[in-house]
Amino acid sequence: MPVLVMKFGGTSVANLDRIRRAAKRVGVEVAKGYDVIVIVSAMSGKTNELVGWVEETSPLFDAREYDAVVSSGENVTAGLMALTLQEMDVPARSWQGWQVPLRTTDAHASARIKEIPTDNINAKFAEGMRVAVVAGFQGIGPDGRITTLGRGGSDTTAVAFAAAFGAERCDIYTDVDGVYTTDPRITDKARKLDKIAFEEMLELASLGAKVLQTRSVELAMRYNVRLRVLSSFEEQSDTAGTLVCDEEDIMESKVVAGVAYSRDEAKMTLLSVADRPGIASTIFTALSEAGVNVDMIVQNISEEGRTDMTFSCPINQVARAEQAMDEARNAGALNFAELLADKDVAKVSVVGIGMRSHTGVAAKMFRVLSTEGINIKVITTSEIKISVLIDRKYMELAVQALHDAFELDKAA
Numbered sequence: 001m002p003v004l005v006m007k008f009g010g011t012s013v014a015n016l017d018r019i020r021r022a023a024k025r026v027g028v029e030v031a032k033g034y035d036v037i038v039i040v041s042a043m044s045g046k047t048n049e050l051v052g053w054v055e056e057t058s059p060l061f062d063a064r065e066y067d068a069v070v071s072s073g074e075n076v077t078a079g080l081m082a083l084t085l086q087e088m089d090v091p092a093r094s095w096q097g098w099q100v101p102l103r104t105t106d107a108h109a110s111a112r113i114k115e116i117p118t119d120n121i122n123a124k125f126a127e128g129m130r131v132a133v134v135a136g137f138q139g140i141g142p143d144g145r146i147t148t149l150g151r152g153g154s155d156t157t158a159v160a161f162a163a164a165f166g167a168e169r170c171d172i173y174t175d176v177d178g179v180y181t182t183d184p185r186i187t188d189k190a191r192k193l194d195k196i197a198f199e200e201m202l203e204l205a206s207l208g209a210k211v212l213q214t215r216s217v218e219l220a221m222r223y224n225v226r227l228r229v230l231s232s233f234e235e236q237s238d239t240a241g242t243l244v245c246d247e248e249d250i251m252e253s254k255v256v257a258g259v260a261y262s263r264d265e266a267k268m269t270l271l272s273v274a275d276r277p278g279i280a281s282t283i284f285t286a287l288s289e290a291g292v293n294v295d296m297i298v299q300n301i302s303e304e305g306r307t308d309m310t311f312s313c314p315i316n317q318v319a320r321a322e323q324a325m326d327e328a329r330n331a332g333a334l335n336f337a338e339l340l341a342d343k344d345v346a347k348v349s350v351v352g353i354g355m356r357s358h359t360g361v362a363a364k365m366f367r368v369l370s371t372e373g374i375n376i377k378v379i380t381t382s383e384i385k386i387s388v389l390i391d392r393k394y395m396e397l398a399v400q401a402l403h404d405a406f407e408l409d410k411a412a
């Protein structure tokens, strides 16, 4: 029988009523003749609560124990979903990551999927089971311990299962009815897209649009998974939501496809480091070994052989970054006057494949921000995106102003 993957995010399984509603959607697909693999997230808010407990217990936590704790939310919803389906007379069984077993790397808290054996679940399908409910977000590492795939990782579980089982489609059910030109919570002018190119979705996701985890888009692109985002709260047709697809499958497109933001940024500045070969390498090797994900980097003008080095990283990695820099200084590998941490910044980005062939997008973006009186602290660009770091209090204003200026509320 053809296989369909259906993923339900936190708000879609937030309580027993919602789980029942999601299970009914699954029942509809089973009735159409699909064998269904359901991937569930934890109930909304649950993972945040678990992360909070870990951080309160141990600020520089051991990532193995972090994974042991934060993976647990999905175990509950997987079992409840299987039970709900059974109550509806749909033959269903739940799997935790290690039972599949979904094998990952040992990078605890941000592990990557290495392998998903299909025999175990396929044997059950062959016996007449119609729905395999799999706990998203979690797997088992080479050392036999539980791993997690990074926040939002259930999306990646879903796409990886779709690839492994050759599913006809991977449907991501969430609390919005598709991918929008920007987060619809920031402006009601945000427009739903019927289709979006993999590369644009990849950039939007990596720049903060959390509707899909970045890695899930990467996997869908690599394994040609038909990926759709749709609402678990609305009646569905086969064409509902947004299809993430190849660039060639989109007839009309605009220079800028969307605006993304990330609140969780911090700007770190090392004051007065020596300006000589090898210093950048020392700094960023130490940060990377400490597990700090550095994003933007700027080196300031040098004076008398000293310079300031600025970089951005996720706000919850500031303590790790500080510790890594202190250790490098204490070991004599690095000398600096001070490390400043600015936690009141946000990143706003515009994304579009059209930027490859159109000039002037950066100039327009900077003009719009300056008209609003918003100061730009750091800039980075790539072929299809421009990102700026600004004061967090201007983040929503910046997103709205850019959305207006690039006329994203209007179709191409």
Ligand code: ADP
Residues within 6 Å of the ligand: 008, 009, 010, 011, 012, 041, 152, 173, 174, 175, 176, 178, 179, 180, 181, 182, 183, 184, 185, 204, 208, 209, 210, 211, 212, 258
């Ligand atoms: P789930 O729990 O279902 O995984 P998430 O909260 O992870 O849901 O992702 C859905 C949310 O992503 C939406 O509620 C919306 O606020 C946010 N979002 C950010 N950018 C976008 C965008 N461009 N299009 C749609 N949703 C977006």
Ligand code: ASP
Residues within 6 Å of the ligand: 009, 010, 041, 042, 047, 048, 073, 136, 137, 150, 151, 152, 153, 154, 155
């Ligand atoms: N529950 C996990 C999280 O909140 C995984 C997910 O929802 O995709 O990050």
Ligand code: MG
Residues within 6 Å of the ligand: 009, 152, 155, 210, 211, 212, 213
């Ligand atoms: Mg999510």
